[in-house]
Amino acid sequence: MPNVLIIGNSGAARECYWILRDVLESAPGLADYYTFGGFFDWQGYTGDLKELQHLYLGSVDAYTIRPEDMFVIGIAKPELRGKIFTTLKGRGANFMNLIHPWTSISRTARIGEGNIFQRGCTIFCNAVIGNANYINGAANISHDAQIGDFNFLAPYSIVLGGASIGSLNHLGPHSVVLERSVVGNSNILAPGSTLYKGCRDNCRMAGNPALRVGGRRDACQ
Structure with a gap:
């Protein structure tokens, strides 16, 4: 048992x-x-x-x-x-993998272990999610998106089709990673921000479009 x-x-x-x-x-x-x-x-x-x-x-x-x-x-x-x-x-x-019964995960999505999916999340077709991510309430991960390990997605955050997110990132509430964006590791996306193309590692991003507001000067694009 x-x-x-x-x-x-x-x-x-x-x-x-x-x-x-x-x-x-x-x-x-x-x-x-x-x-x-x-x-x-x-x-x-x-x-x-x-x-x-x-x-x-x-x-x-x-x-x-x-x-x-x-x-x-x-x-x-x-x-x-x-x-x-x-x-x-x-x-x-x-x-x-702790999955709230009111969360919807496509049969074609691939998920690692140790993930948490809060109430009302939606994981669409062919998404790939690594290990030990915390996907909070009503987060949306669209088709073909790829999520690495140990990320935190706050409530109502959205990762659109074909976007790629590395590991150890923090996405704030109502933040959006647009389609085919590429996000590195250990970044923070502020609440309500929209990331159009992506960022490298160790960046703090805010706004619409999201721009770097902190982090190593040579780390972000």
């Missing part, structure tokens, strides 16, 4: 818990098939689980991973998602 464990002990982790509850209530038998083990912190972070505090298990560093464990990274920050995924994979961990 798979045992679901959430890494994180604050707001994003609580969101993941309630996604999981919706999943377990969406189909007969799921609640009898999966168990929920609890929440771990990452490197001693003092979180806020509120009414779920009784489900806190301590630090994942001290936990012995078992074959039946399925981990969910309930932390939004891309850099931490990457570190947690890489570290726990090195210890033999398996990761669950």
Whole structure:
């Protein structure tokens, strides 16, 4: 019987818990098939689980991973998602794709492991999504778009057809990556921005059209 464990002990982790509850209530038998083990912190972070505090298990560093464990990274920050995924994979961990039942994913889309899809997301045909991305509420990933690893897509963000996004990026709410744009790694796209052609690495982009407002001077285009 798979045992679901959430890494994180604050707001994003609580969101993941309630996604999981919706999943377990969406189909007969799921609640009898999966168990929920609890929440771990990452490197001693003092979180806020509120009414779920009784489900806190301590630090994942001290936990012995078992074959039946399925981990969910309930932390939004891309850099931490990457570190947690890489570290726990090195210890033999398996990761669950946590998909809200009100999200729609095309049968032809290809998805890695450890991704989170909040309520109301739409993933269209032939999209490719890597590992440990957090796709927040009502985000839209269009046909043939490619998403790397450890990205955070905020609510109502849109990635249009044929666009390519690397890893460790943060897309703000209502941001748009237009068709065939190419985005590198470790970028931040401000809320409401529209990216027409793309950017390289380590850029902060804002506006319509989105222009560089920060980052290494030699890193952005």
